[in-house]
Amino acid sequence: MNVRGGRLEADGLRGTDLAGPVALVTGSEAALTSVTSERTRGAVLAEESSTVTVRGLEATGDHGAAVRARTGATVEVVDARVSDVSAVALAAHEASLSLTSVEVSGAKGVGVLADEGGTVTLEDVVIRDGRHAGVGAADGTSRVEAVRCRIAGNARAGVRAHPHAVVETRDVTFRDNGGGDREDVPGPKG
Amino acid sequence: MAVKGTATADGLSFENVRTTNVLVERGHLTGRRLRFRGMGQSAILAFDSRVELSDVAFEDAHPDSYLPPPSPTCTDAG
Numbered sequence: 001m002n003v004r005g006g007r008l009e010a011d012g013l014r015g016t017d018l019a020g021p022v023a024l025v026t027g028s029e030a031a032l033t034s035v036t037s038e039r040t041r042g043a044v045l046a047e048e049s050s051t052v053t054v055r056g057l058e059a060t061g062d063h064g065a066a067v068r069a070r071t072g073a074t075v076e077v078v079d080a081r082v083s084d085v086s087a088v089a090l091a092a093h094e095a096s097l098s099l100t101s102v103e104v105s106g107a108k109g110v111g112v113l114a115d116e117g118g119t120v121t122l123e124d125v126v127i128r129d130g131r132h133a134g135v136g137a138a139d140g141t142s143r144v145e146a147v148r149c150r151i152a153g154n155a156r157a158g159v160r161a162h163p164h165a166v167v168e169t170r171d172v173t174f175r176d177n178g179g180g181d182r183e184d185v186p187g188p189k190g
Numbered sequence: 191m192a193v194k195g196t197a198t199a200d201g202l203s204f205e206n207v208r209t210t211n212v213l214v215e216r217g218h219l220t221g222r223r224l225r226f227r228g229m230g231q232s233a234i235l236a237f238d239s240r241v242e243l244s245d246v247a248f249e250d251a252h253p254d255s256y257l258p259p260p261s262p263t264c265t266d267a268g
Contacts, residue, residue, distance in 0.1 A: 005238035008243070010246065015248045015249075017251065018250075021256075
């Protein structure tokens with residue numbers, strides 16, 4: 001589904017075995033409830049200053065980020081479970097992504113990534129058992145704020161961040177992450 | 191199906207449609223209980239419209255049905 005301009009309201013979207021995202025939202029407002037994505041290129045791709053809220057998301061085995069915000073988009077996700085994504089699980093590129101009550105597990109790429117000046121806010125989020133870092137801040141202009149989170153069992157590191165990126169954590173538990181709680185990324189992209 | 195005004199679609203199934211299944215241009219679409227299967231392009235393509243959906247499923251799209259936008263330089267795998 002491809003929405004350009006205007007407004008999308010949806011309750012009960014299901015995508016299975018798709019080459020693209022369930023919802024591609026460009027320059028639009030969207031309020032999505034009860035979204036299911038299985039083996040798609042992601043549940044939501046928001047770009048070009050879109051404003052999107054997602055309440056209730058189940059994503060499994062996607063081959064692109066379950067939620068990706070780009071180019072000035074603002075995306076809020078509340079109450080989500082994202083598992084076994086074969087890429088970055090959730091990402092903000094030059095955009096803002098807010099996650100509340102979210103569990104991410106088994107991602108092949110970074111669990112939650114801020115990139116290209118992106119801002120990610122996590123509250124009551126679990127990121128576990130990924131094959132890369134739990135959280136990434138890929139360049140010096142990216143920002144991550146995590147409150148009451150658990151980041152555990154990720155193969156690469158708990159947080160992998162550019163030395164100039166802002167990463168603030170409060171009441172965050174790190175456990176059993178390969179490479180330690182925090183690994184610095186020497187280059188702009190890591 | 192093309193919508194330029196206001197339309198309600200309830201209980202429709204679209205199968206193996208190789209072009210855009212539902213096109214909405216500066217209109218208002220209300221869709222309930224819709225099924226899209228085997229899409230060749232976007233199941234729903236809306237421009238400057240209001241789209242309200244409930245209970246909508248997209249399944250088994252054709253592998254070439256989506257051309258991704260240019261990817262950021264940071265790879266998906268992080």
